[in-house]
Amino acid sequence: MAADPSWKERLAARTRQDWSREIDVFETQLELRQRGKIEEKLFAETRLRRGAYGQRYDNGHRQDGQKAQELAFPERPTKGPGTVWDAPGMMRLKVPYGKLSAEQLEAMAELAEEYSDGILHVTTRQDVQLHFVHIEDTPDLMRRLAAVGITSREACGNSVRNVTQCTSAGVCSGEAFDTTPYAHALAFFLLGHDDVQDMGRKFKVAFSGCRQSACGLTSFHDIGAIATTRAVGERVERGFQLFVGGGLGAVPQAAQLLEEFTPETELLPVSQAVCRVFARLGERENRQRARLKFLVKRLGIEEFRRLVRDERAKLRPDPRWTAFLEALGAGDERPLRAGAPLSAEAARAAGAGFARWRADNVRGQKQAGYTTATVSLPLGDLTSRQARAVAAVARLLTGDTLRTTVDQNLLFRWVSEADLPALYAALEQVGLGDGDAGTIADVTSCPGTDTCKLGISSSRGLSAELRRRLRVIDAPAARELHVKCSGCYNSCAQHHVADIGFLGVSRVVNGRRVPHFQLVVGGQWTDNAGAFGLAIGAVPSKNVPKLVDALVARYAAERADGDVFRDWVQRVGKKEIRALVDAHAHVPPYDVDPSYYSDWGDPREYTIGDIGEGECAGAVVSYLEMGLAASEREVFEAQLLLDQGEPAGAARRALSAMLQAARALAHERNPNVSEDAAEVVREFRVHFYDTKLFFDPFVGGKFAHYLFNAQAEPPASATHDVAHQLIEEAQLFLDAAHACHAKLVAQTSPTAAE
């Protein structure tokens, strides 16, 4: 009898041998784990490095709004500490700089159908994610990807994540030069490189073709490379302005300049040296302080630069550093069809829908007769059928020039203008003809509570609602705004650099949990994410759309000529914005409107029990709530002081806000606690840190350390950046204090327990 067919055999001839071997090794590790021969922690890191990530409920528990229940998976080994073998997970497919061929997109479409739920999700790192994938299906899934030149290696875990770059690289008139071959070379040079296998945390790289535009977002990357040139005699030399140590996360930090001009020949070795310094000196014990940004901050950029230069000098020469330069241009994309203009008559004939789509989604390339065209994907999602349709039209009109974008869309490049109506018609036929790309309705969202284990509020639910409502906005200035929603402080939707950003938090109101979002304003998307916004205050999730309406209406009515949203925010002042927030902060009692106590798109009563264990202690005391409210006010006042150009005062106020919240908590355990800062910190430490009552389920005591550090070294003469950071930290400390409050409430009011 013939043996069953297998993907391994069928695809062997089409797959790189080293990739094949890696997948075989992973499959063996999977089997060994099933037999209990590999330790769970080790297997967890192994699978993460292969792109297989956990999903909510992979601990085998689920909150149904009324109670926690165990999911009765068959008993098997775990996939890592705290996970269940059978719980389906997420698979992240790495798409270096977003470039996809038609064949690759088709392969992903097939995988989504056969191993996932028929949906492909484009992420803010230009990756594609599939959800609800069973771990035992992952080796074949990887083989099918590898056969079309895609690897999921190092898509998750402590590794170099997907390298991103402007989607217009090579076709943008503003770029210094096309960074594509450099992004490609660096991505594949670092993939699996020995020097990046022992890093304490993930590492992100981005390329940009110019300084002024938003596309590359280099400011919040571990390495940000901006293309630049210099004259050397008669010759123009290519190189990069190299930044290091940027990051978003809970407290964002702008990358700092490592080198004003890194010649193209030095891009790979200098990046390698940065990785080596990070691997050697980066934090190991405390995961929450392990990103490169903390190392750069701790050492100072001067010392970090010195270390990188020393490391660079020690590197053994590698021919790959420059080999790719000899073939520059060989991989350049070529159009499939001759560029031809679109006649006014043909444009008219294509209809009003086409006109709107063209105005929003189509941009000229530097090559005459060609355009790029964005495929707007709601929340980054598309079906397998839609993906196949996109691939089919790419084969017909543009060839293998697709890109995934950081704002979770797809992009066609090299579209002959004359072909735009045909492209639009093909997209429209499969429900992908929406305009709105890059507008206020093109809301970016992280997975949030839908699938992410760390999610606090439903960022996708909120984003879907906002998207639906914001599509009707037609004031041009308002349409240009960027809205981004993260499900928690980790900032995966990049809310810090949006005009209007939101991050999920939860609050206890009337003895029950209520999903909320913090409003973040003042971020800047352009200039490669040139500025980070600050949180203003939280409103219940269900009031967010009304708050956005109010913000947008005021901006449209009050903006001066030439104002961008950030200018307007600065002009009206955060006090005014805070007043808008306050006007939307009210939560009606449960019996008046229970809808506030559920999140968007989820009829279950809201809970955060899915993200951590509830602990019981103490009793609800209004003194505590008053203390937290006072702390909120102080955080806000700190922002105002910062806006007024008083960073030192702002920093002091931020510290005071943390002390206020800490004292309110400490008072629960020791009503005699004085206002003396040292005593407050001591009491807080004993009752809430040492007992872990203040701990976040995922980052442990991180937020308490914000207080300890600030108190240990009070910011006497803080700079703007230091004060900015302290305010961010105070806000996170306060949110943690609210979460701790909820734990205390849980004892007396079970409905708020989770």
Added chain:
Amino acid sequence: MKARRIELSIPIEAGTLPDPEAVVPVFHAIIRDGSLGEVLVDVARYGHVKNAPAVVLVGHASDYVIEVTPEGLRFAAVRKRDAAPDDRRLLDVAERLLAAAQQVQAALPAVRFRTDELRIRVLDRLNAPNTPETFRRLSDEVGAFARRWLGEVTLEPGADPSAPLEIWIRRGKSEPLSALSARLARPAEE
């Protein structure tokens, strides 16, 4: 039938489920109450995507889907890993579909399912590539099963060669789910 995943779906009568999202609380309740007797994990919502699996009840061995198609809504059961042995795959997926559909109908009495047009999708391109040869091969087994269960039927392949293999089962009448359930337990020829 040898396949890692098989999906069976039936249409939802036009106008009887104006908003697919209405099923979301029903799916959550099914998980909470364990009423389908299997491990179900989560409810995924994709109502923002056009012509998509709008609401998915995700499980360990099955998914249940409200699918929006250009022709209207369909309700599908997908049997995946750890499901029945090869010779019981069709029976197994049919049982799951009917059980879940009946629970949806009990919770939302206005919803009506049509049983005159069933669609099987074989979500396994390794064992069942979408070719005329596979269609012919599987038609024998599917046809025999469908005739035993549903009486006179015609089988047709799906129209899209790039999609997974589809077998459309058409019959002249639509009967209540309960009738199909009863006959599944006691096939027509017995």
